[in-house]
Amino acid sequence: xxxxxxxxxxxxxxxxxxxxxxxxxxxxxxxxxxxxxxxxxxxxxxxxxxxxxxxxxxxxxxxxxxxxxxxxxxxxxxxxxxxxxxxxxxxxxxxxxxxxxxxxxxxxxxxxxxxxxxxxxxxxxxxxxxxxxxxxxxxxxxxxxxxxxxxxxxxxxxxxxxxxxxxxxxxxxxxxxxxxxxxxxxxxxxxxxxxxxxxxxxxxxxxxxxxxxxxxxxxxxxxxxxxxxxxxxxxxxxxxxxxxxxxxxxxxxxxxxxxxxxxxxxxxxxxxxxxxxxxxxxxxxxxxxxxxxxxxxxxxxxxxxxxxxxxxxxxxxxxxxxxxxxxxxxxxxxxxxxxxxxxxxxxxxxxxxxxxxxxxxxxxxxxxxxxxxxxxxxxxxxxxxxxxxxxxxxxxxxxxx
Amino acid sequence: xxxxxxxxxxxxxxxxxxxxxxxxxxxxxxxxxxxxxxxxxxxxxxxxxxxxxxxxxxxxxxxxxxxxxxxxxxxxxxxxxxxxxxxxxxxxxxxxxxxxxxxxxxxxxxxxxxxxxxxxxxxxxxxxxxxxxxxxxxxxxxxxxxxxxxxxxxxxxxxxxxxxxxxxxxxxxxxxxxxxxxxxxxxxxxxxxxxxxxxxxxxxxxxxxxxxxxxxxxxxxxxxxxxxxxxxxxxxxxxxxxxxxxxxxxxxxxxxxxxxxxxxxxxxxxxxxxxxxxxxxxxxxxxxxxxxxxxxxxxxxxxxxxxxxxxxxxxxxxxxxxxxxxxxxxxxxxxxxxxxxxxxxxxxxxxxxxxxxxxxxxxxxxxxxxxxxxxxxxxxxxxxxxxxxxxxxxxxxxxxx
Numbered sequence: 093x094x095x096x097x098x099x100x101x102x103x104x105x106x107x108x109x110x111x112x113x114x115x116x117x118x119x120x121x122x123x124x125x126x127x128x129x130x131x132x133x134x135x136x137x138x139x140x141x142x143x144x145x146x147x148x149x150x151x152x153x154x155x156x157x158x159x160x161x162x163x164x165x166x167x168x169x170x171x172x173x174x175x176x177x178x179x180x181x182x183x184x185x186x187x188x189x190x191x192x193x194x195x196x197x198x199x200x201x202x203x204x205x206x207x208x209x210x211x212x213x214x215x216x217x218x219x220x221x222x223x224x225x226x227x228x229x230x231x232x233x234x235x236x237x238x239x240x241x242x243x244x245x246x247x248x249x250x251x252x253x254x255x256x257x258x259x260x261x262x263x264x265x266x267x268x269x270x271x272x273x274x275x276x277x278x279x280x281x282x283x284x285x286x287x288x289x290x291x292x293x294x295x296x297x298x299x300x301x302x303x304x305x306x307x308x309x310x311x312x313x314x315x316x317x318x319x320x321x322x323x324x325x326x327x328x329x330x331x332x333x334x335x336x337x338x339x340x341x342x343x344x345x346x347x348x349x350x351x352x353x354x355x356x357x358x359x360x361x362x363x364x365x366x367x368x369x370x371x372x373x374x375x376x377x378x379x380x381x382x383x384x385x386x387x388x389x390x391x392x393x394x395x396x397x398x399x400x401x402x403x404x405x406x407x408x409x410x411x412x413x414x415x416x417x418x419x420x421x422x423x424x425x426x427x428x429x430x431x432x433x434x435x436x437x438x439x440x441x442x443x444x445x446x447x448x449x450x451x452x453x454x455x456x457x458x459x460x461x462x463x464x465x466x467x468x469x470x471x472x473x474x475x476x477x478x479x480x481x482x483x484x485x486x487x488x489x490x491x492x493x
Numbered sequence: 494x495x496x497x498x499x500x501x502x503x504x505x506x507x508x509x510x511x512x513x514x515x516x517x518x519x520x521x522x523x524x525x526x527x528x529x530x531x532x533x534x535x536x537x538x539x540x541x542x543x544x545x546x547x548x549x550x551x552x553x554x555x556x557x558x559x560x561x562x563x564x565x566x567x568x569x570x571x572x573x574x575x576x577x578x579x580x581x582x583x584x585x586x587x588x589x590x591x592x593x594x595x596x597x598x599x600x601x602x603x604x605x606x607x608x609x610x611x612x613x614x615x616x617x618x619x620x621x622x623x624x625x626x627x628x629x630x631x632x633x634x635x636x637x638x639x640x641x642x643x644x645x646x647x648x649x650x651x652x653x654x655x656x657x658x659x660x661x662x663x664x665x666x667x668x669x670x671x672x673x674x675x676x677x678x679x680x681x682x683x684x685x686x687x688x689x690x691x692x693x694x695x696x697x698x699x700x701x702x703x704x705x706x707x708x709x710x711x712x713x714x715x716x717x718x719x720x721x722x723x724x725x726x727x728x729x730x731x732x733x734x735x736x737x738x739x740x741x742x743x744x745x746x747x748x749x750x751x752x753x754x755x756x757x758x759x760x761x762x763x764x765x766x767x768x769x770x771x772x773x774x775x776x777x778x779x780x781x782x783x784x785x786x787x788x789x790x791x792x793x794x795x796x797x798x799x800x801x802x803x804x805x806x807x808x809x810x811x812x813x814x815x816x817x818x819x820x821x822x823x824x825x826x827x828x829x830x831x832x833x834x835x836x837x838x839x840x841x842x843x844x845x846x847x848x849x850x851x852x853x854x855x856x857x858x859x860x861x862x863x864x865x866x867x868x869x870x871x872x873x874x875x876x877x878x879x880x881x882x883x884x885x886x887x888x889x890x891x892x893x894x
Contacts, residue, residue, distance in 0.1 A: 129758030130758070131758075226760060230758040230759065230760050287748065289739060289742070290743050290746045290766070290768045291734065291742045293769065294734045294768050297768070297772060297773075298727060301763065301773075304761075304763065305724075305727065307708055322702075322706040323706075326699060326702055326706065326727075329695075330699050333692065333699070336692075341690070342690060342691050342692070345691045346691055347688065347691060355797055357528075357529070357530030357531070357630070359627060359789055359793060360627070362698065362701065362702065362705065365691070365694050365796070367694050367695050367698070368694065371695055371698060371699065372698075372702075375702075388760055392760060395766070396756055426739070
């Protein structure tokens with residue numbers, strides 16, 4: 093019998109390598125963030141990572157916006173974590189990749205209201221010495237973006253070459269260009285929308301209900317206890333269905349059974365079909381890493397997001413923006429549909445913004461932006477290169493002199 | 494000020510009028526039902542209703558199969574209930590309607606495992622004197638159909654002119670023709686499938702999880718207590734989303750707010766958007782009328798249903814059937830899709846069965862079969878008339894002589 097040898101893990105050369113999450117403290121008294129909802133919040137800690145090298149002109153910054161349950165760890169590997177588990181967009185960010193860290197200085201930060209190092213409902217409220225829980229204010233995407241904009245400012249970066257994101261990250265990217273029309277060279281919004289559909293609100297409200305109805309929710313003061321594990325897992329299981337296309341579920345699982353050859357006729361066997369087992373696994377795994385309160389806050393921010401309402405009309409939102417836009421959707425994505433992306437493109441065309449649009453073919457539904465990185469890179473690389481060449485024009489560099 | 498006068502409710506002339514639910518007791522000892530899962534069950538009470546008049550030749554029987562949460566009360570009005578609330582398919586069944594009670598004798602019965610008068614998990618187990626709860630055997634669609642076939646036999650009906658149903662009701666109709674190839678003159682299966690998709694199993698498993706994870710579930714022994722109200726409501730809210738098309742949710746609710754003019758920035762306001770309020774209302778209403786255990790059993794039966802597996806192949810399932818088939822789907826139904834209906838049609842064509850297929854245009858998604866009754870009637874009326882004319886041929890009447 094051969095003995096198993098555990099070879100030391102080698103970080104691939106195509107990776108940005110070992111990275112560390114850093115933290116900045118912003119909006120310290122007496123300058124709190126005034127949120128869209130009218131609350132004051134501060135100080136705010138922001139967890140972020142950077143990859144690549146900032147150019148002397150500080151003109152090569154690409155800000156990455158993560159999706160609902162993502163974090164600042166977009167690429168590379170952490171020293172003391174599972175070395176085989178890289179950042180969530182590892183296939184897209186790195187030397188020679190879609191977002192090329194040999195050329196660009198990449199920043200990714202956890203969102204306000206999140207639970208991965210940036211201040212959220214699980215953080216200590218300095219006024220009470222206890223965790224915020226539901227005393228944390230309801231935040232909007234606009235608040236999230238303002239915190240990230242402030243982060244870059246404290247890093248000495250006034251303008252970004254591009255803001256890139258998928259799903260909720262794409263919504264942030266769209267908001268960046270609307271909030272800071274002169275500070276963004278390009279927006280790349282993938283599998284995104286100017287507002288979520290009523291159907292998405294419906295799914296989100298069911299997910300939130302699952303958490304709120306869990307007796308372990310305890311009005312949000314569950315820290316230290318087990319928390320609403322069942323509710324959060326349920327919310328994740330449901331959301332996960334919406335991330336996959338019907339065809340990809342059929343292809344990957346179909347009606348195959350998990351452990352048995354025949355139907356068990358056992359009502360309590362919850363993982364009889366492979367798809368059931370898969371979803372239960374996803375639910376269990378999710379509760380290990382995510383805060384149920386953050387889930388409530390961030391889905392609410394997603395539901396609230398509505399560029400049309402915030403700016404009067406969709407085309408007005410970006411009428412002053414000097415950004416170039418790359419809008420991308422996936423043909424099998426039924427959560428953030430092609431027609432929602434096209435709505436953005438139409439609005440941008442109405443004010444003669446520079447906009448490129450691509451509908452990718454992919455079987456993977458909404459998750460495609462995390463999976464089909466080569467396809468995405470083929471569109472993003474030249475778009476960024478072109479943006480960079482015009483972004484570096486002398487008159488644009490004034491601020492860095 | 495005018496005094497409100499409550500005019501006595503007049504049952505419309507287009508209705509079958511006042512009806513009563515009746516009960517039959519079947520499979521009494523020593524002849525229990527042997528279920529697909531290998532259990533023995535009996536006696537079994539079956540709640541049913543009839544409309545119209547049985548012809549002397551007993552050749553004008555149309556059996557209606559209800560969907561997941563339906564019941565025997567398909568048409569007409571009950572004496573002591575809310576007189577303004579007729580049977581669930583009132584617009585489709587009645588004098589001169591799609592299923593014309595001036596011509597046909599219509600029978601509808603609650604399904605085995607249900608909670609509307611037919612034996613299910615909430616019924617008393619005669620062996621223990623207590624409610625079955627989870628000791629009730631897991632039943633298959635085939636078991637449901639066998640109980641209903643036996644009901645008709647005890648009513649003196651050996652052959653039915655047609656079996657008609659939508660959704661889970663359509664699955665039963667398909668199973669009727671496979672189980673009793675010579676006893677069914679026609680099958681009308683609307684918004685149905687030979688098996689549910691993996692995506693449907695996914696939604697069902699999340700719904701079941703919501704019930705099972707509710708602390709009030711108490712391993713199914715919740716009768717007399719409040720029961721898993723939150724879990725059942727949640728399951729219903731989720732299922733309800735899948736019954737509607739994305740476009741119909743957008744059209745009916747969009748992003749409109751329920752009680753407020755502006756966003757509240759209140760995390761605990763669960764019914765801020767109209768779609769949220771609607772789903773919460775649907776959930777609350779559902780728990781008043783439905784047994785959570787029945788919901789578990791019937792969704793399981795739906796997931797298990799697989800004609801291909803039961804009969805070796807889809808075309809083999811109906812190769813001996815003398816029935817004429819009308820298969821119908823709705824273009825916006827994403828739960829039971831057109832392609833699932835076409836799969837049935839293809840299989841029927843492979844063995845040269847008599848099959849008509851229609852894809853209806855309707856904005857209402859899966860629920861269309863309950864809403865678009867005129868459209869449905871226009872296809873069903875002539876199909877039934879044609880079936881009846883051949884069904885009455887002398888040689889087919891032998892059994893009634």
